[in-house]
Amino acid sequence: MSFELASALEDRKQQHLYRTRRLLESAQGPEVRIDGVDMLAFCSNDYLGLANHPEVVSAFSQAARQWGVGGGASHLVNGHHAQHHALEEELASFTGREAALFFSTGYMANIGAVNALLGRQDLVLEDRLNHASLLDAGLLSGARFQRYLHADVRSLEGRLKKYDARRKLVVTDGVFSMDGDLAPLAGLARVCQANDAWLMVDDAHGFGTVGRGGRGIVDVFGLSQAQVPVLVGTLGKAFGTAGAFVAGSRDLIETLVQHARSYIYTTAMPPALAAATRVSLRLLEQEEWRRERLQQLAGRFRREARRMGFTLLDVAGEDEAGHALPLTPIQPVLIGGAEQALSLAKALEREGILITAIRPPTVPENGSRLRVTFSASHTEAHLDRLLDALARIVATSPELLAHSGVQSGCTTDEEQE
Ligand SMILES: Cc1ncc(COP(=O)(O)O)c(C=O)c1O
Structure with missing residues (x-):
């Protein structure tokens, strides 16, 4: 038996889909x-333009001199550094949420959050143009998985009414990564509340770029923690560093600390990265x-x-x-x-x-x-x-x-x- 990798790669080239x-x-x-x-x-x-900003670079290098490079251990062993914790508190205050949790990447934040919240008895509804990490998160969870039409509140509402489940989670990009349009968040939040569903927004591309002080799409639409209980941001884009966060209620964040496997079973990011991100958060908000x-x-x-x-x-x-x-x-x-x-x-x-x-x-x-x-x-x-x-x-x-x-x-x- 052979895996036929070479011919599959050749097919991809013929279709002009080969990546280099x-x-x-x-x-x-x-x-x-x-x-x-x-x-x-x-x-x-x-x-x-913060990825190479002198103040962010200098915070990173000073922190590396002080606390070293490696995270050394996972957060639940002895890798949860005071710099990680300070960043989480500042992100919670920036987003107007009770608490925040710092993940190593946006991909891991999405996989971790959805899978900590959902299981087989549940329903996950996703915009069909959601980022791959959100789609993968929903598929992995084992919950009933459905996609609704892009940015279409009525399409979502129809699906919410059609299915019964222990928990219903609606998941959307805030600013869509490949189209650059905004999710119709006011309408999505309204139908979620009317149908006893939670709304999760991944605003990887909205934090820093839209909203007052760069507070992203939830600020553009003026939505509270009750209306968007799960709010995700990534730090490798407008923040110019790396990593991601989930922000929400204390109970949500505690649930993720207990159950989000992509948070628990991985080495903490370097503390220096958290220190640099604290500086980029200040620049992002003020400038x-x-x-x-x-x-x-x-x-x-x-x-x-x-x-x-x-x-x-x-x-x-x-x-x-x-x-x-x-x-x-x-x-x-x-x-x-x-x-x-x-x-x-x-x-x-x-x-x-x-x-x-x-x-x-x-x-x-x-x-x-x-x-x-x-x-x-x-x-x-x-x-x-x-x-x-x-x-x-x-x-x-x-x-x-x-x-x-x-x-x-x-x-x-x-x-x-
Ligand atoms: C909407 C969205 N969520 C999550 C991610 C993944 O974030 P990260 O690069 O930190 O893994 C991306 C892109 O990278 C994205 O566009």
Whole structure:
């Protein structure tokens, strides 16, 4: 018997779905050196430009000198450092929740939280465009697993009413990672409360980028701990460090300490990382200009790319109550086919611009795209370079604009069952 790995890999290449890793030889920032070439990048999640901020770097190195590098043990043995604990308290106060728990990664936070809360007698309902870590968490839990239509409150409500379960957990990205749109949180919270379900929001891409002081999507919609009992944030994106947290009631956090296996059975992150994150949390909260810059860059990019004929996602300008909604730093250019998306990425690379093509299975079939992301470290001159390069490409290769069947992510109801 053979595993036939080589032929499966070859098939993936034929379908233009093969992934490769490139060698980054510089720090994160708008201008990077990758595979030996200097490029202007619009694809990292370092939205606020804090990954290489001198104060964060200095906090990290000072803390490493003081407390060493290794976490040494798991949190429940003797790895739970005072720096981890101080970060958790500051994150609880930042999010307006009773308590918070620091996990090693967002993937582990999601797997840990969902699996500590749910078992076979339960129901988990997920937006069909949720991040893979949330989908995997739901599938692993053994609970009845259903997906509802993207950002569709009525689709969720129908499923909530249809099934009986001991516990019902509704799980959604806050800002969707590949589309950059906001979940309709007010409506989701309302139907959860009416149907005795808990709402879990993973705001990996919203913390730091939207809301007052970067408090994310729950702040945009003004939702309390009772309305969003499980709130997840990741620290490797706008915070510029690494790790993640779950915030909620004391009982929730105690339950995770007792039962979240991806928290319990792993070595604690370096205390220095927690110390650096405490500094990035302060910068994230105080430096409003970083969020203002993101709004300006995203707004100008959307207007000018559309004028050139590119397809951008429609985003809601306001919520149900008529309040203006912010743009997010994720502004994908929808292309459609994987091969076409790769060709556009290559054409940009020839112009010295790095944007990765995102292809299935990360996005739906015919939903390939260039995931353009902005950082507060990008200047207007950087954006000029991107727009000029796109204009040249459209002039010489108009076939690289999206074709008509492009899939923005929404599917029909039948696909959900
Ligand atoms: C919505 C969402 N949740 C969780 C994660 C995973 O977080 P981490 O990179 O910390 O594992 C990501 C992306 O990485 C994400 O986009």
